[in-house]
Amino acid sequence: MAEKIYTIPVNDAFNSGCECPLCKLYTDLERESIDFTMGPSYMEDDNRAVTDKMWFCPTHVRMLYAEKNRLGLALMMNTHTNKVIKDLREAVSKGHGTKSGLFSKAGKSAVGTYIDNLEESCFICDRINKIFPRYxxxxxxxxxxxxxxxxxFKESKGFCTYHFGILYDEAPNKLKGKQLDEFTDALVKVYFDNIERVNGDVSWFIDKYDYRNNDAPWKNSKDALPRGIIKSSHTIIE
Incomplete structure (x- = not known):
């Protein structure tokens, strides 16, 4: 099948040799989202309106702070904080009651509800969560x-445990009959073969710290820890 624009990222991820192509896709998408957020788009009114409302989760605000565009982050923070001050003043005016309303939900004041909603939102997470399912x-x-x-797919290095579970559970919704069986068999094999391979490398990495193995070769274990982190924690360490 000729490559389409939507298949290129998937092929690139599987060609990368990463321990989990879906982790690679997620990390690349996260990087693109950071670049998009900190690029010229932050000056556009529609994007600023969304970031004013949603802001960023702790992980992504740390990533944004690490970028060179500190002025862009300051501008977004300033207008976001202005909105929070305005909204919370309105919420505070409703008092400590927990009656449902424009801001409040059962068991929470308008203040608590507003802050809970703010803590659960992130402009970058939202962008990723809209695109990643397409992969x-x-x-x-x-x-x-x-x-x-x-x-x-069969010759890849498998998947992290988290993304293995997503593919396993989603397969019956996308495939039927023989195709489903063949995909499931391939997925299960490639997952277990490769997580056992990496875990074996981690075991040898540990054994190398035994003085009795000082002169033994490292084999494939020198980078076993970051590869193991991908498998166990769906996080790429760079």
Missing amino acids: IDTIFHMWKNDKDFIPK
Whole structure:
């Protein structure tokens, strides 16, 4: 099947040799979202209105702070904080009652409800969560329609536990009959073969700290820890 614009990121991730192509897709998308947020778009009124409302989770605000565009972050923070002050003044005017209303929900004051909603929102997480499911759909589309993708999938280094679970549970919604069985068999094999491979490397990494193994070769264990972190925590350490 000829590459389409929506299959290119998936093929690139599977070609990367990463311990989890879906972690690679997520990390690349996160990076693109950071660049989008801190690029010229932060000056656009519609984007600023969304960031004013949603702001960022702790992980992504730390990533934004690490960027060079401190002025852009300061501008977004300033207008976001102005909105929070205005909204919380209105919420405080409602008192400590927990009656449902424009801001409040059962068991919470308007203040508590507003802050809970703010803590649960993130402009970058929201952008990622709208795009990432399309990558999952594309994997199943390629399994059904791209004969070159199946061996690439089977020969990959598998997936982290988290993304293995997503693919396993989503498979019956995307595939039926023989295709479902073949995909599930391939997924299970590639997951267990590779998580056991990496865990074996981690075991040898540990054993190398035993003085009796001082002169033994490292084999494939020097980078076992960051690879193991991908498998166990769906996090790429760079």
